[in-house]
Amino acid sequence: MDRFVSGHASCPGCAVALAVRFVLRSVPPDAVVVVAPSCVAIMMGPMPLSSVTVPVFHTAFETTAAAASGLARAYRARGERATVVCLAGDGGTYDIGLQALSGAAERNEDFIYVCFDNEAYQNTGNQKSSATPWGARTASTPGGKRTRKKEIMEIIAAHRIPYAATASPAHPDDLVAKVQRASEMRGTRFLLITCPCVPGWGIGDDASLRVLRLGVESRAVPLYEIEDGTRYRITHQPAGIPVAEYLGPQARFAHLSDADVAAIQADVDLRWEALQERAGRRAHGREPVGGESRV
Amino acid sequence: MTGVETVAGQRRMLLTGNHAVAYGALRAKPQVIPVYPITPQTPVLEKLLEFAQTGELTGEMITVESEHSAMAACIAASLAGARVFTATSSQGIALMHEMLHFAAGARTPVVMVNVNRTLAPPWGFWADQTDSLSQRDTGWMQFYCESGQEALDTVLQAYRVGESVLLPAMVVIEAMYISHTLEPVEVPGEEVVARFLPPFEPERRLDPARPLSVGNTTTPAQWRANRLAMHEAMGQALGAVAAAGRLYGELTGRGYGATESYRTEDARVVLVAAGGMAGTAREAVDRLREAGVPAGLLRLRLFRPFPAAEIATALAGAGRVAVVDRNCSIGSGGIFCQEVRAALSALGQGGNPVLSYIAGLGGVNVSPERMMQIARDALGREGTNPEPIQAEGL
Numbered sequence: 001m002d003r004f005v006s007g008h009a010s011c012p013g014c015a016v017a018l019a020v021r022f023v024l025r026s027v028p029p030d031a032v033v034v035v036a037p038s039c040v041a042i043m044m045g046p047m048p049l050s051s052v053t054v055p056v057f058h059t060a061f062e063t064t065a066a067a068a069s070g071l072a073r074a075y076r077a078r079g080e081r082a083t084v085v086c087l088a089g090d091g092g093t094y095d096i097g098l099q100a101l102s103g104a105a106e107r108n109e110d111f112i113y114v115c116f117d118n119e120a121y122q123n124t125g126n127q128k129s130s131a132t133p134w135g136a137r138t139a140s141t142p143g144g145k146r147t148r149k150k151e152i153m154e155i156i157a158a159h160r161i162p163y164a165a166t167a168s169p170a171h172p173d174d175l176v177a178k179v180q181r182a183s184e185m186r187g188t189r190f191l192l193i194t195c196p197c198v199p200g201w202g203i204g205d206d207a208s209l210r211v212l213r214l215g216v217e218s219r220a221v222p223l224y225e226i227e228d229g230t231r232y233r234i235t236h237q238p239a240g241i242p243v244a245e246y247l248g249p250q251a252r253f254a255h256l257s258d259a260d261v262a263a264i265q266a267d268v269d270l271r272w273e274a275l276q277e278r279a280g281r282r283a284h285g286r287e288p289v290g291g292e293s294r295v
Numbered sequence: 296m297t298g299v300e301t302v303a304g305q306r307r308m309l310l311t312g313n314h315a316v317a318y319g320a321l322r323a324k325p326q327v328i329p330v331y332p333i334t335p336q337t338p339v340l341e342k343l344l345e346f347a348q349t350g351e352l353t354g355e356m357i358t359v360e361s362e363h364s365a366m367a368a369c370i371a372a373s374l375a376g377a378r379v380f381t382a383t384s385s386q387g388i389a390l391m392h393e394m395l396h397f398a399a400g401a402r403t404p405v406v407m408v409n410v411n412r413t414l415a416p417p418w419g420f421w422a423d424q425t426d427s428l429s430q431r432d433t434g435w436m437q438f439y440c441e442s443g444q445e446a447l448d449t450v451l452q453a454y455r456v457g458e459s460v461l462l463p464a465m466v467v468i469e470a471m472y473i474s475h476t477l478e479p480v481e482v483p484g485e486e487v488v489a490r491f492l493p494p495f496e497p498e499r500r501l502d503p504a505r506p507l508s509v510g511n512t513t514t515p516a517q518w519r520a521n522r523l524a525m526h527e528a529m530g531q532a533l534g535a536v537a538a539a540g541r542l543y544g545e546l547t548g549r550g551y552g553a554t555e556s557y558r559t560e561d562a563r564v565v566l567v568a569a570g571g572m573a574g575t576a577r578e579a580v581d582r583l584r585e586a587g588v589p590a591g592l593l594r595l596r597l598f599r600p601f602p603a604a605e606i607a608t609a610l611a612g613a614g615r616v617a618v619v620d621r622n623c624s625i626g627s628g629g630i631f632c633q634e635v636r637a638a639l640s641a642l643g644q645g646g647n648p649v650l651s652y653i654a655g656l657g658g659v660n661v662s663p664e665r666m667m668q669i670a671r672d673a674l675g676r677e678g679t680n681p682e683p684i685q686a687e688g689l
Contacts, residue, residue: 030504032501032503034371042512044511045508045511046511046512046513046514047508047513047514047517049511050507050511052506054506055501055502055509056508056511057508057510058510058512059370059397059510060367060393060394060397062363063364065364066363066364066365066368067370068371069364069371070357070371070375070379071501073355073372073377074355074373074375074379076355077327077353077354077372078326080503100364103359103360103361103364106360107357
């Protein structure tokens with residue numbers, strides 16, 4: 001059942017809107033949503049309208065995980081059932097909201113946190129965040145970003161929360177399965193959903209999913225899940241196409257030289273190797289403390 | 296619980312201000328308590344965690360990673376329909392500033408104790424009212440308490456008032472002078488509190504079964520309407536504070552008002568003070584009266600909403616008025632004095648000579664002798680002072 005209805009205010013061809021639809025369709029019916037200022041907040045609708053059929057709390061930018069902690073504890077104290085679901089962007093997650101997220105993850109607060117990663121502050125007009133990849137042009141990195149993208153999944157995994165996963169709205173079966181998996185657990189659950197941004201990435205309004213598939217198949221956007229911060233599983237085997245095919249259609253990378261693209265390819269290869277190594281270790285991983293946190 | 300039973304269910308205990316506040320919170324039965332430690336508030340947090348450990352307190356304690364997150368969690372929990380409590384001080388309340396506005400704008404009746412402490416730099420751990428007074432415009436009610444007893448009683452009244460007008464309330468005590476000073480405190484029994492404070496059941500909340508949105512983007516007109524509704528609620532709070540103080544008095548024998556006039560009849564000089572310093576001023580008034588100086592005290596308990604009319608009435612017959620501020624708005628002066636002057640001027644009593652004294656900044660002790668000196672200085676001065684008078688320089 002769709003809980004995110006038509007008539008919302010996303011840009012045409014927005015991947016975030018599609019991802020929100022899949023997420024809200026897959027969470028339990030007792031969902032209560034916390035939204036950080038982001039593209040998603042705009043899509044939720046202006047007062048007195050709402051684009052969703054579940055309760056929504058629009059909190060302050062850096063407080064998503066703290067507000068979710070308060071909500072989840074309040075329902076527990078009142079003896080009510082509710083599934084608290086956070087919807088935030090990469091700026092609200094990687095940057096300004098990281099402290100609250102880390103605190104909540106350390107306490108293993110009971111909520112599902114979804115980060116829609118469009119790799120910059122797209123809602124304010126495409127300024128770089130720490131999720132912006134090396135080389136990408138944004139409004140605040142006009143010459144291309146000179147530092148790499150923060151490895152948020154490693155930070156999250158280091159908290160040893162019950163469940164974390166990456167996902168893509170171009171791979172809906174995988175995405176929905178992960179949301180459902182997360183919904184069956186308790187404690188802090190984290191989903192990182194990569195979402196191409198039509199204006200920010202400089203792609204056509206019919207290109208989001210095509211570009212994202214190229215990202216996944218090039219291994220620049222690997223799809224995997226991590227249980228208890230230690231057990232990695234790659235959920236989609238990518239074809240391993242050159243990353244140039246992913247970068248090519250995006251205007252934000254148009255200025256890159258062949259050497260730049262080669263450097264990005266080398267980085268993608270290294271990251272993929274590291275991920276494979278972690279996933280390979282899975283068979284030998286011991287059952288961690290906190291395994292009982294799953295229902 | 297140790298102590299001596301006085302009236303029905305009420306026990307007299309020897310408590311610090313911090314622990315008195317914790318007992319107040321315990322009696323209010325908060326369901327969610329997000330807290331972060333900071334000197335000199337930590338004993339409040341520790342006492343509450345002790346209550347939680349023994350099972351006396353059944354609410355959810357969240358030991359958050361910052362004061363900012365503490366307030367964010369308070370707001371969300373309150374919106375879910377839970378009664379919430381937190382406590383902070385100094386840098387903590389400064390860090391919360393954004394969320395203080397948020398709590399009021401979201402109309403969440405959060406109750407928070409703030410222990411007045413200096414702001415850095417330079418670092419200090421002592422009493423100064425600037426941390427809470429600089430939250431003046433956040434939409435929070437503010438109560439300044441003279442004792443641990445009053446702080447405990449005010450926590451309970453803050454819930455009753457806040458939940459009736461849907462505004463957050465701050466209960467303020469001074470660092471060390473109240474937070475760490477032991478005094479006999481009457482802790483009311485659960486039954487009396489239950490009669491005073493009904494459970495929190497807001498009409499509208501984030502109910503999983505009945506979807507609604509809180510905090511969506513608005514038009515200018517919608518935003519304006521929200522602000523005006525908050526202002527109107529503050530107006531209602533003025534009456535609610537008086538009513539709650541009266542009812543509390545009927546139930547416990549300790550009544551409270553927005554202000555307190557002490558020996559102000561026929562006074563030629565009235566000291567105006569808030570918080571613990573008001574107790575010192577009371578002592579000074581007694582001694583001055585013994586010495587034949589007709590002095591009085593107007594104690595400001597409620598700062599927001601500001602009881603302007605009550606203050607104007609109380610000061611109508613006063614000869615000289617000396618407002619004593621343990622704070623300094625840099626570039627302007629004592630904050631309570633500004634407010635008193637503005638209230639008198641707005642109500643057509645601009646002719647009242649109001650003198651501004653700054654005393655005890657940074658926790659410097661203000662003795663009864665200093666208060667007496669201030670009163671005598673005010674009596675001896677012609678006109679008013681454009682610049683605040685530094686009491687320590689008298």
